[in-house]
Amino acid sequence: MDKKLVIIDGNSIINRAFYALPEMNNKEGLKTNAIYGFTTMLFKIIDTYKPTHISVAFDRKAPTFRHIEFEDYKAGRKKMPDELKVQFEPLKELLDRFQINRLELDGYEADDIIGTVSKLGEENGYKVYIVTGDKDAIQLASDKTTTLITKKGIGEVEEYDFDEVIKRYEMTPTQFIDLKGLMGDKSDNIPGIPGVGEKTGIKLIKEYSSVEGIIENIENLKGSIKKKVEENKELAIKSKMLATIVRDVPIDINLDDLKYGDFDPNRVVEYFRYLGFTSLIPRVIEIDDKEKLNFDNENYNIKKLEDIECFVKEASNKKEVLIKTVRKEGNILEKNILYIFVSTDGSNIYYIEEDNISDLKEILLSKEIKKFGYNLKDDYIALKSYDIKLENMYFDIAIAEYLIDSMSSTSYECSAIAMKYLTKKVKSTEELLGKGVKAKKYQDLEFEELSTHISQILSTVYNVNSIMESNLKEMDIDGLFYHIEMPLVEVLGDMEHEGIKVDKEKLNELGTEFKEIIKRLEKEIYDIAGEEFNINSPKQLGVILFEKLGLPVVKKTKTGYSTNADVLEKLKNQSPIIDKITEYRQIVKLNSTYVEGLLNIINPISNRIHSSFNQTITTTGRISSTEPNLQNIPVKLEIGRNIRKVFIADENCKLVDADYSQVELRVLAQMSQDENMIDAFKHNEDIHTKTASQVFDVDAKDVTSELRSAAKAINFGIVYGKSDFGLADDLNIPVKQAKEYIEGYFEKYDKIKNYMDQTIEKATEDGYVTTIFNRRRYIPEIKSSNFMERNRGKRFAMNAPIQGSAADIIKIAMVNVYKKLEEKNLKSKLILQVHDELIVEAIKEELDIVKSIVKDEMENAVLMDVHLDVDLNIGDSWYETK
DNA sequence: TGTATCACG
DNA sequence: ACGTACGTGATACAG
Structure with missing residues (x-):
């Protein structure tokens, strides 16, 4: 069999891969995109060229002879990002498991090792392939050596053998070195002859074949070129030297050690699992035994x-x-x-x-x-x-x-x-x-x-x-x-x-009503705008608002102007069109998502809506609802709330709606063991009022509704790990003041501060956080070297145990309510869950017992220092249960 | 198919 | 200095 040797420039390919691929993490937060890219590249090369021998060359940190000869060599290079740096060792480990030879040597670059090994390969009758992203390696191409240069990221390569180089550049591979001696190389900070670029360089080399040839014939040159060469001939010679890949590095190599193919696939698969490359596993098995x-x-x-x-x-x-x-x-x-x-x-x-x-x-x-x-x-x-x-x-x-x-x-x-x-x-x-x-x-x-x-x-x-x-x-x-x-x-x-039963006629009525409003608003908007356009298109709306009407641009999105509710809110005093658009958006949403959407999905057999509840979607442990999503039926605004009128109890039934009061804050109090907050719940105080009185240092009876809602915003913000900036934006106050609020909060609830810090610390250590029932959420982001990512990770860490524990609790309540109803042979049924709310369709005769079961099972789902509190509401429709 | 928007807890 | 609240799903637009 023909002997084929592939030599890979490890640094070059891992670099290309890093910048070509989006971020990837394994479960523990290790960055893996460059390793992944390298590995897929390696597979591609193996598939295409079927090498018998492989070696991967790496640069060493130590300065090379080039740095010693020329102190500015590679000066001004950007430092390698940490996200890439951490991927070298795992890559080397992976190569070792593949039993792929690795070479590196102090004082030399990967290029020089490649030059040396390729020469050795040629001398021993190998067909040699060099894989790199660096065009310098074209100088190594010959009739026995093909240089493969990556293009388009790492997906494809261009092949350069001797003939191809001649064909494309009209010069020999070794003349590439001379060309670089003349024109230099910005990325390596090789100077070359100032003022000589690619065109002049190629012309000179065609005529005099090498840097030395040009210098010998310096008298035959003309004008400014002559002057430039005369003044910089040493620089040219030095540059050529820097650009020349060494082909006799003092390294002891036995080509037999580079043999590829004899590795234990299980060890590779094991490491693929660690890296999270499950999709690559078949490739390895394929190599070994596809069956x-x-x-x-x-x-x-x-x-x-x-x-x-x-x-x-x-x-x-x-x-x-x-x-x-x-x-x-x-x-x-x-x-x-x-x-x-x-x-x-x-x-x-x-x-x-x-x-x-x-x-x-x-x-x-x-x-x-x-x-x-x-x-x-x-x-x-x-x-x-x-x-x-x-x-x-x-x-x-x-x-x-x-x-x-x-x-x-x-x-x-x-x-x-x-x-x-x-x-x-x-x-x-x-x-x-x-x-x-x-x-x-x-x-x-x-x-x-x-x-x-x-x-x-x-x-x-x-x-x-x-x-x-x-x-x-x-x-x-x-x-x-x-x-x-x-x-x-x-x-x-x-x-x-x-x-859940739906009043289809009522839904149709709402639809008619909404459509009339939409028509009216449409007309009014067109009147102000002076033309008809698609109000639903953020793009067209942006043109009308910011170009035609000349309103100030508040925020931009990736694709153009932002026109979201926040932006409109800020613009609402500038033109009467804004309020109309806001209202239009609201009604259109209600009509298309809720009226049309729900009408489409009513089951003709039962005349009810059967949403799917998915148990394996969310990262925190919550349940999700689809087709339709019954967990986002409008409630906040009265007009939208009307949608709830169509969700009704069956004949002879009532809807029993039970919702946990402040379940997340209670969970937070429990998990942090903050006496102050536990105390507030124990005494059935209004938590937001209490927070207001503490943070703003006023008597509970003097807490105004403004102060209370500020405190409410702080309470919720804390659960999500909100920053002072975000809070300031919410409350329309200076960042400094928001910062003081948060600091004041953590002073009063100091155990909460403690808890948050500990949670972040644990997340950093373990790579995950847990709920009170040990549900785990992995947070790779927390190890990111990117500030923003890392902060997101911290917020996940703070929020996941709280949201997740609340999810655990209501799940337990659901199971227990269900069991109780079954045990007592009741016909009433649990039909909905909306994160902190359960809805039971209760037979009228069973109403009292159902009420007590639901309240009881929910409040006693878990025994905590902070008791759980449930509000019950009964009605003929979901709307009425408020 | 991705983006923007908006409904909920 | 960074950019700024967690978790979802549905719809409409536009390339």
């Missing part, structure tokens, strides 16, 4: 479930079953299951078709048999349409992964889980079904493909759950998982299935 990646079809077999009795017996004995339902696209209330796949061992996979679902009832309904799965809430809801309640949902790998590694914002797709834990390739939903408008549906797939995919999911569930369980225990979040998150699956499933 390993695929689920071996012989490892499982798929059969139609015939001997039900036998399977039921086995599941009952094991008390465990893996389950995954596959359903058609369609109304969530309809029966639309295509198949249910089940297994007890992860390898014998059985499926059952819709008609025979009831055969599985004994297993599904069993509270003894633990259900293991992936996105179990989907299975639960699918089965609900058949009036089958999936009992004992015990382990959902998506939820487990959400708790274990909430960093991987890349959702908790089974494909990612399989790759991370098992190094197995499972198709992602996108790979299976495609994306966009052309996406297939489950019912479109061949059974073969579908069943293979589902089997792989079940196999993954089977093989990862024990690893995950030990991770959960290690992190001390097994309690959170088994007692809060898993029981919540059923609660959310029920909420989704129940939905």
Whole structure:
């Protein structure tokens, strides 16, 4: 086999990669973008050139002979950013794990090592490739050596061998050195001959072939060029010397040591995991043994479930079953299951078709048999349409992964889980079904493909759950998982299935009303503007406001003028158009998002709205709601609040709305153990008034509403880690004064200050913060060398435990309310959660007991020094429950 | 598809 | 000196 040697300029490529790629972090906050870029580049080179030998050369910190010869060499270079500096050692570690040779030598640059190794390679019959971002290396090109220069970041390379250099530059590779001797190099601070640039340089070299040749023929030169050369010939010779890559560095190299390919992929994969490069894992396995990646079809077999009795017996004995339902696209209330796949061992996979679902009832309904799965809430809801309640949902790998590694914002797709834990390739939903408008549906797939995919999911569930369980225990979040998150699956499933009743006519009426207002405002705005335009387009609106009407530009966005509510607020006295636009925006929002949006999504079967509640989205532990989002229904402004009139209780029912009072501040008081704040809550004082009286040093009875709302802003600001600047902006006061307020606050609530400091310290040390139930949020930003990033990290650190603990608490309350309602055989249902608020649709006869259950379970969800306080409101519509 | 905007806790 | 409050989701526009 032909011997091929690739020599990489480590410094050059890592630099290119660093500037070409956006920021990346691993879980611990280590910057990884340059390492990632380098690695992908390395793979690309390996794929394209198939080298038998590889070496990576690095610069050393020590000054080189060039610095000694010429003190200004590379002077004025920008210092390497810390974000890049920290990536060198991990990269070297990675190369070592690849068993890729590394070379570096005091007193020489990577270039010189490359020159030396390439020469050695040529002499020993290798085809040599040099990989760098530095065009200087073109001087090393020859018929045996190809120089690959990165272009367009690091995505592509340009190939230069001897012929190519001649063709493109009409000079030999070595003449490149002479050219640089003449024209110098700004980036290395090589002077060259002042006044000689590329054009003159090339002309001279074409004629006299080298710097020395030019100097010898100095008499034949003319005019200013002659003068320049005469005056600077030493400089030219010195510059040429600086530009010449040394090819006989005193380094002991045995080319056999550069052999590539003999490495342990497991060690590389392990390090990829540490770096967070899960997507690169298949590349390594591919090099080693591609087969390993695929689920071996012989490892499982798929059969139609015939001997039900036998399977039921086995599941009952094991008390465990893996389950995954596959359903058609369609109304969530309809029966639309295509198949249910089940297994007890992860390898014998059985499926059952819709008609025979009831055969599985004994297993599904069993509270003894633990259900293991992936996105179990989907299975639960699918089965609900058949009036089958999936009992004992015990382990959902998506939820487990959400708790274990909430960093991987890349959702908790089974494909990612399989790759991370098992190094197995499972198709992602996108790979299976495609994306966009052309996406297939489950019912479109061949059974073969579908069943293979589902089997792989079940196999993954089977093989990862024990690893995950030990991770959960290690992190001390097994309690959170088994007692809060898993029981919540059923609660959310029920909420989704129940939905909330909507008064469609009322919604239409509101729509008509809004549309009339919009029409009127539109006309008035056009009148003032003097022309018609699209008010909804920030771009067009910007032109009208700031160019046509000449209003002052307050703020700019990436793309143009900012026209957001803050900006309009500042402009409102300057033109009557502003208030109209503000109002127009409001009504348009109400109409399109809430009226039209909700109308589109009312379920025709139930005439109710069935929002999805997602348990694995937020970084803090909150639940999120989609299609529609019922957690942002207007309430603050009266006009928007009207939307709540359409959310109504079913006949014979009332809505019971229970919300925690100041739950986040209570959590803060609890976590910080600040006596002052705990005391305020213990005595049921108005916390904002108390804060006002303390910070502004007035008697509680003298706290004006202005002072109270200032204190309220401070209280909330503290929870988010707000700065004096932000507070000043909010309260319209000087920054200095805001600063005094915050300082005053921390003086009065000194334990809170303590707590914040400690939390930040812990986050910096551990890389994460935790809630009272040990829910973890990783904060890589806190180690950033970028001031702004780091400060953001600090704010996350301060906020996440508070928001997250509040989320933990209401989740517990939900589970307990649900259990109580079930226990007492009540028909009233929990139907909504809005972060600190629960809504139960209560049967009128059950109203009193429901009220007491909700209040009780919410207030006693967690025992704290600071008691939790719940406000209850009853109404026929959500609007009335205020 | 990304950006701007705005609704909620 | 930096730039400035946490967490979400839906809609409309524009390239």
